[in-house]
Amino acid sequence: MKIAHARIYPLSIPLSDPIKMSGETVFDAKTVVLQLVDEKGYSGWGEASVAPLMTGETLDSLLANLRYLVQKVRGISWEDPRNLTAELNKVLYGNSSAKSCLQMALLDIYTQKENVVLWKFLxxxxxxxxxxxxxxxxxxxxxxxxxxxxxxxxxxxxxxxxxxxxxxxxxxxxxxxxxxxxxxxxxxxxxxxxxxxxxxxxxxxxxxxxxxxxxxxxxxxxxxxxxxxxxxxxxxxxxxxxxxxxxxxxxxxxxxxxxxxxxxxxxxxxxxxxxxxxxxxxxxxxxxxxxxxxxxxxxxxxxxxxxxxxxxxxxxxxxxxxxxxxxxxxxxxxxxxxxxxxxxxxxxxxxxxLNAPGIGIDPDIMLLKSAIAKEYSVISC
Ligand SMILES: [Mg+2]
The missing domain is CATH 3.20.20.120 (Enolase-like C-terminal domain)
Incomplete structure (x- = not known):
């Protein structure tokens, strides 16, 4: 399986009620959704939320690193999921949110192709x-x-x-x-x-x-x-x-x-x-x-x-x-x-x-587009 193309959706979704924590008050979910499409047209979804106090990654750095990772690993043939992280670590130090997002989308495609539910695959x-x-x-x-x-x-x-x-x-x-x-x-x-x-x-x-x-x-x-x-x-x-x-x-x-x-x-x-x-x-x-x-x-x-x-x-x-x-x-x-x-x-x-092969969840493109963060747009790469 090789990545043919990707779309990155930078989202900002208001919370029903703000959540107060000791270090911050969260008013909206700043989260990034990634769609990967492989050479056979299978589509996989990944997501990582922005948590600067937890991982050191901001919305801008997460977007930049996802784009960077997708470009770097596009040529790789992903046959064994156990190799995913090692390959990502060869091209980028740290940045666990970006890597998790990409691994999630790759595993979604991999398990759909294997016709297996993600938790059973794990x-x-x-x-x-x-x-x-x-x-x-x-x-x-x-x-x-x-x-x-x-x-x-x-x-x-x-x-x-x-x-x-x-x-x-x-x-x-x-x-x-x-x-x-x-x-x-x-x-x-x-x-x-x-x-x-x-x-x-x-x-x-x-x-x-x-x-x-x-x-x-x-x-x-x-x-x-x-x-x-x-x-x-x-x-x-x-x-x-x-x-x-x-x-x-x-x-x-x-x-x-x-x-x-x-x-x-x-x-x-x-x-x-x-x-x-x-x-x-x-x-x-x-x-x-x-x-x-x-x-x-x-x-x-x-x-x-x-x-x-x-x-x-x-x-x-x-x-x-x-x-x-x-x-x-x-x-x-x-x-x-x-x-x-x-x-x-x-x-x-x-x-x-969660009975469907893969992660078992498909987002709605119109809903995704309606949640794009202000001053951001969908990134195709
Ligand atoms: Mg906690």
């Missing part, structure tokens, strides 16, 4: 075909805004069947965050509830938070301290915490997973395709975590469309179970780029939703 690639039928993936909802809004959202989403939650913390003084989380925990009963500080707490506050009995029922606390923290602080937090410790910004790929396993400094990690550089690398990280009895949370960056949502879900279905849930971020968009977006039912995503 099982075959990693010799996991003996696993049972995947359990439905619990979809995790983010709570934020005023406490009144959080309570209203939690109640209405619980009625829709959601039972997994992530509360953003780190913007308020510690005692207020503890009080807020305690109120929500009381409201959410036996649900699986986590917090995410995006690295905003100092080590002393982080330890105080995780030792507070008021929030002791949390399933895990994600990235309480900044990824620049010392290994001493990460170990101290893990050893002194009464809550399971998750890491997100600290974990980009297998190297960090191995380092933190060596340090015994976490209980699990949040994996995003834009960080790992692709689906195959995300599977490697997930299996390394599983083999060490550590937990996995899958996540899209806020916010990606159904394309990235489906590709990320493929990791969860390939693994078969996902106790820390999946933050599928297309649910925060004011509109999606597919006529039939990927949606949870009763708070769960069933593997039957």
């Amino acid at each position: 099982r075959t690639l990693f010799k996991k075909n003996d696993l049972d039928k995947p359990l439905p993936i619990p979809i995790l909802r983010m709570l934020g805004g005023s406490i009144e809004k959080e309570q209203m959202d939690a109640e209405s989403l619980r009625r829709q069947g959601y039972r997994h939650w992530k509360i953003k913390v780190g913007l308020l003084p510690l005692e207020q965050d503890i009080k807020r989380v305690e109120t929500l925990l009381n409201l959410l009963g036996e649900d699986t509830v986590s917090v995410d500080a995006n690295g905003a707490m100092n080590i002393e506050d982080a330890i105080r938070f995780t030792q507070s009995d008021k929030v002791g029922r949390l399933a895990f606390a994600e990235q309480l301290i900044t990824s620049n923290s010392s290994t001493f602080d990460f170990c101290r937090l893990k050893n002194e915490s009464k809550i399971a410790i998750g890491l997100d910004e600290s974990i980009h790929g297998l190297r960090e997973v191995e380092q933190f396993i060596e340090l015994k400094a976490f209980d699990g990690a949040s994996l995003k395709l834009i960080k790992t550089g692709g689906l195959i690398e995300a599977m490697e990280c997930a299996l390394m975590l599983e083999n060490n009895n550590l937990k996995i949370n899958l996540a899209c960056k806020v916010a990606e469309t159904s394309i990235s949502a489906a590709a990320t879900a493929a990791i969860g279905f390939a693994l078969g179970r996902l106790p820390w849930g999946y933050s599928m971020s297309n649910q925060y968009l004011s509109f999606d780029v597919c006529k039939v977006p990927l949606v949870a039912e009763n708070g769960l995503l069933d593997s039957s939703k």
Whole structure:
């Protein structure tokens, strides 16, 4: 299979509600969709969202690097998906979002041609075909805004069947965050509830938070301290915490997973395709975590469309179970780029939703064009 041509769609899609995190407030999804067409006319789709604070890539750099990668690898014949990343690494250092986007589109074409569903292909690639039928993936909802809004959202989403939650913390003084989380925990009963500080707490506050009995029922606390923290602080937090410790910004790929396993400094990690550089690398990280009895949370960056949502879900279905849930971020968009977006039912995503060969999602060209970011246009290369 060789790439015949490509189209790159730089998108900006407003969120239904702005999402406030400790380092930024997100009003719209700046995301890039890539269509690759091979010499036989097969079309594959990839996507990567812009996350300067997570991968160092901006909309402009992502577009430039995608264009660069497509031009560099056009002459290559892609017969074995395991070679994809090695080939991309030969021509560009770093830039994991751009590489993930390209790998996703290539895998979409490859699995369509092989007539296999992406998650089943991942099982075959990693010799996991003996696993049972995947359990439905619990979809995790983010709570934020005023406490009144959080309570209203939690109640209405619980009625829709959601039972997994992530509360953003780190913007308020510690005692207020503890009080807020305690109120929500009381409201959410036996649900699986986590917090995410995006690295905003100092080590002393982080330890105080995780030792507070008021929030002791949390399933895990994600990235309480900044990824620049010392290994001493990460170990101290893990050893002194009464809550399971998750890491997100600290974990980009297998190297960090191995380092933190060596340090015994976490209980699990949040994996995003834009960080790992692709689906195959995300599977490697997930299996390394599983083999060490550590937990996995899958996540899209806020916010990606159904394309990235489906590709990320493929990791969860390939693994078969996902106790820390999946933050599928297309649910925060004011509109999606597919006529039939990927949606949870009763708070769960069933593997039957992705039965078509490939990623299993086809965007609508008119919807894509309607979402082109201001002052940008479709790039053909
Ligand atoms: Mg996070």
